[in-house]
Amino acid sequence: MSAGDPLLWRRAAAIRRKEWAQVWLDPSTFGLVVLMPLILMFLFGSAVTLDVHGTRTGVVDQDHTRASREFIATLSRNSYFTVEEGPSVAALEQGLRTGDVRGIVVIPDGFETGLARLQPIDVQLITDGSQVNTATFLTGHLRGALKEWVEAEAGELDIPVTPVLKILPRYTYNPGLESRFMLVPGAIGIVMAMIGSLLTALIMAREYERGTMEGLLATPIAIPALVLSKLIPYYVLGLASTALCVVVAVFGYGLPFHGSVLALFLIASAFLAAVLGQGLLISAGTKNQFVSTQFALLSGFLPSLLLSGFLFEIDSMPTAIQWLTYIVPARYLIPSLQSVFLVGDVWQLFLPNIAILLLFGAFFFLRVTRAITRRIA
């Protein structure tokens, strides 16, 4: 049989038509393609947040000048802090130990005069080192508040702004330092990873479990045509799901969309090729829907969540784990997605990632066509 055989395409179309009919008749598809993305988007967009609000923070003012008062007022207006002033560090330390305050800001004597003379000034922050995340966020937010205050007050106090500005390049693309802006594009990636592998994990196993695979294999359909025909409907569903997520992100959560739809489409397509292929391989390998689902969650969802750089920075992982992240397709998706939303089209970033994802897809596709043999065990 050659690719020019018109019957080949007709047979492939027959399988595609059958898959669509099954998708249409199966209510769980709707749940998987529409409801689950909405739930996950809601969870990652609203319920899960890495932001700290109303953190009780002790402040010790050793300067007692106009500048120090203004700075404390700025902190009080900032929603991240709930300021609690104390006369000395010793007086507030007890609170830090019991967790009543999460950190103590010490404004040193000479704060105002130092600023005016352009001398470096050390504003001290004492935090609980065992609460690493809180400590990190407090530090970040304190810097943000300092910068904000300096910018606002600079003219008034006649302080040059330049030296202070260089400290926080991280804020460039996330001016509000809202974790949601980083989480939502990542969540879209997780949704795609989950849907992609779950959708296809079931479909081959179902054919084997119900005995319909034997019927299909006894017909003249070529196996690559069978695999491809089964993939296409789920690729379309995966894209639809992605589109739904993007709409929720932009209109529901107010994310900017600086990139182009074309870039998003290409990235999403390449990623779906990889995860759909992965699901299909699992499905063809286990021949059992239950095992297949478990496996899809373990090999698709969890690594995407933990090892893609979505929740945990890859740079701060142990080296061995960092190597492991290279075989997680989501690792190549999430930075591209974040960039499409928050930065714009960065093709130097997209093209290598798309290429790698397509390689993943091709690898899985070849493995699947080899895993499905004409043989019934």
Place this chain on the structure above:
Amino acid sequence: MTAPPLLRLDGVSKRFKGARRGAPPVQALDGVSLTLAPGRLLGLVGPDAGGKTTLMRIMAGLIEPDAGVVEVLGAPVAALDRGRVGYMPQGGALYAELSVQQNLELYARLRGVEPQENPERMEQLYALTGLAAFRDRPSGKLSGGMRQKLALACAVVAAPPLMLLDEPSVGVDPVSRREIWQLAQELAGPGSSIVWTTSILEDAERCDDVLLLHDGQVRYAGPPAGLAERAAGKVWFTPLPDAGRRQSLQSALERPDVVTASITGAGLRVVSRTGAAPAGAGWEPVAASAEEGFAATLDDGLPLAPSALAAGFPLRGTGANKAAIAAVGLTRRYGSFTAAQDISFTVAPGEIFGLLGPNGAGKSTTFRMLCGLLAPSSGRGTVAGRDLLTARAAAREAMGYMPQKFSLYGDLTVAANLKFIAGAYGLNGSAASEAIERVVGALGLEEYWASGAGLLPLGIKQRLALGAAVLHTPPVLFLDEPTSGVDPLVRREFWHHINAIAARGTAVLVTTHFMDEAENCDRLLLVNQSEAIAQGTPADLKRHASQRGGAAMLEEAFIALIMAQRAEAADAA
């Protein structure tokens, strides 16, 4: 002068790995040879796990043999043109949620028949299968007979020269079975050949040739008459009175000189091991059937031992004064459709009561209402004096239930399944282990003790299911097509157990499509189109049918009664 064979197999062997690590390999086929000329119909028969399905899959190019030559349509099977072979796997490979039309068109396209371009072929298929009115119905909601017809149509949509049909008539009533036979022959183009596997030897009698496979080896090849020859001169018949027929059968089966025995028509047929007539007067020689030839060929020389399965049942007495099962006006409606209409009957302790009827007639609905699996729309049922509506748990405790479909845990071993079921029925400690030991010993399940239940051959699965149903020696036993798809030897063994269990005082309600099994029941209820159309002993039913045209055999009576009601229904409409 003869045309080249469509199929040629020479010395084909296949071995499978043991199901578990350390288990010995299974020799599924051992040096099988056969040829099939164009236009011939070959029946593949043999006990379960005898290698029938493996052989079919090898011919369909789905399993590679370890050794031997396989030529299909004149070419090695590796170069098989799948478009020219119509293979119907066991169960049909239909998509249950897709409609009749979607299934048929899928397989049509896969086999190179574009439905839009071949409307006359599609219409022909709908017309021949009688499925034209059910195009939009999901295939899972068809009756068993219609489903098999659809599967057959899907396999042969392209009118291939070779049709490989694996168990097309399993679980199908006698009327539908005749129709499926006709259908297969009508659908096959002129000169095309059919290979047909079956566990029903009557089917084999309709074939041109029969191949009997046992333990992977060919034990007989030739015309069906030749298979019957194997028992020629050994089959004896004696008339029996209407009463006490089961007891006569039971004692005949346990005699050392008897290979097999069955109740047919007005008396008892016995295949003698020696050829001589059994002791006693009134025996006359009769012509052997293929099934009797089958039994004689596979005879292991051992008489059936008295049922150890029944020995564990307490003697409950068989008084007919108290009903063990009672159905009073049982009715079930689904919207405007009535699945069972005003069904009433009683079963006494120790009685075997058979529910007969075509697929989709309402048997299973009635059965499920009495098991407490389905609430009746009106009417009531009691089991062992306990009302199914008000004392469902107590009623369930008193019954053993063997469902039509295998419903144990496929992932668990035989041992784990039995332990679980024993626990579920409240047996524990030594009571549980005694019950399990008894069942395992009586049904020969020892060698499968540690095997996964899902991987067992069908006949063994059925034995396990029967064992699970009787672990707690219930006073009432429900058996839903217990012998569907099992070979004649296992069927004989099953009925031996069932008869012995009934003799201890357990009431048995059984559904079946086999008329020889129906003959074995004390009384029968014939259900058609949701209504009870006849009730009584097998002899009553035959008399009832004979008033409408005559029937010496129960199968003919069955068909006559069904047809008569269909005709009345058509007149009324």
